[in-house]
Amino acid sequence: MYKKPIGIFDSGVGGLTVFKEIRKRFPFEDIIYFGDTARVPYGSKSRKTVIEYSIQNARFLIQQGAKIIVVACNTSSATALTQLQKLLPVPVLGVIEPGALSAVKTSSNKRIGVIGTEGTIRSQAYSSAISKLDKDCDVFSKACPLFVPLAEEGWESHEVTQLTIKEYLTSFLKHGIDTLVLGCTHYPILKTSIQKFVGNKITLVDSSEAVTDKLNEILPNRENKVTGQDWFYVSDNEEKFNLIASKILNMKIDKLIKVKLGEGWFLN
């Protein structure tokens, strides 16, 4: 089991924030990353479609030998996790439950905000997960659809981004939250600008850190003489992926392979 890689998938490049955290904490593990750049974004797609895509992505990682699947995409985690866990022969971790746990631990006044894509917010996955952990918590949610394209445009601290944050969050902050879950893998890219707007009294919860804590429980990080290897797969547009990846990871990706959807036999 130890030699097989950790598999991570996301709707696109945003999940590299999760990859980065896992790579940092598991230096000896091999990691495979799949970004479905041909079909990004997932956040505005229907439940059924997101489930179908998520299953295809996870199966691809298992074909490549993944011993565990991390669903970096919040929309997929919110929508498809149960189905993935039912269908797949390896453990599957989503980002929602770890993020919810981290939020509950962080909040003192039990007023928690969650921002994410339309799909994630519509699913109410964070609200349900937080309520299960602590039924006294009040959860306030807000979809912020423009944060993904702004992050992809590389406008992390641009005036337009600041104004968009203001537009989405001004009235939202009246709920008096002390904790804000960044419920989309792209949002940590805008973390500095969001923190600046909400102020230091609100703690931001980054689910990439939370899911890595969870992974650490399942997969003890044993030492090894050999540093882990990385493989990156995308379904389209390698150049653009590499451009944004180099900003998130501060490195160029050498082994970036494009895959294609095709027919195959699968157990249902």
Place this chain on the structure above:
Amino acid sequence: MYKKPIGIFDSGVGGLTVFKEIRKRFPFEDIIYFGDTARVPYGSKSRKTVIEYSIQNARFLIQQGAKIIVVACNTSSATALTQLQKLLPVPVLGVIEPGALSAVKTSSNKRIGVIGTEGTIRSQAYSSAISKLDKDCDVFSKACPLFVPLAEEGWESHEVTQLTIKEYLTSFLKHGIDTLVLGCTHYPILKTSIQKFVGNKITLVDSSEAVTDKLNEILPNRENKVTGQDWFYVSDNEEKFNLIASKILNMKIDKLIKVKLGEGWFLN
């Protein structure tokens, strides 16, 4: 031939600006619209993927009886038109050539600007088409990736949109253009804000109007006693499509049908 519908496809909802213009000018024709909302946006995808998707979309319209295909999507028109014309048994119209012709007719100083998605701008389709019509024209191009998500968010005249327009176009306007082609079907949604920023000395060219002129040459608009019917098909998320559609068309769409990708036999 007369009773068969006009087929229009787009990567999503933006092509309804083209539908609207064609419906207005051809009140007696039946029209089928297909929006590939499961795979939108096309502008950031690779050439090969856009060609593959465009062929699937056009074939679907032909299966529904379309006698002519209008490629409303600028990215598809810029990338896949030649292949579509080669493969399909009916005439195929793109928006690039009509838009280029309209721009050349409009410009007095022969300095023309083109804005569009990354895919459209990278293809240089407008520059080539304009140069073919008038080799003395100078063409200046600029990709504006955030305009699509801003239009989809419904922020046509929002401060964030105005600031984004300013960011993309300020230094671009130093080229001294007198004509600006809106090279993406979503951009007419932002027309008022763009016109406000560039001022009245610059004429905006909307390719939905240009392609309808072209259609009029091919398809004489004969009178009929029966008003034309509309059919709308999408590949995902009917609710969101209907929401934006009602803004563009000022009406709710009754006959909105979701289609699914599957296997089939096709001549190559």
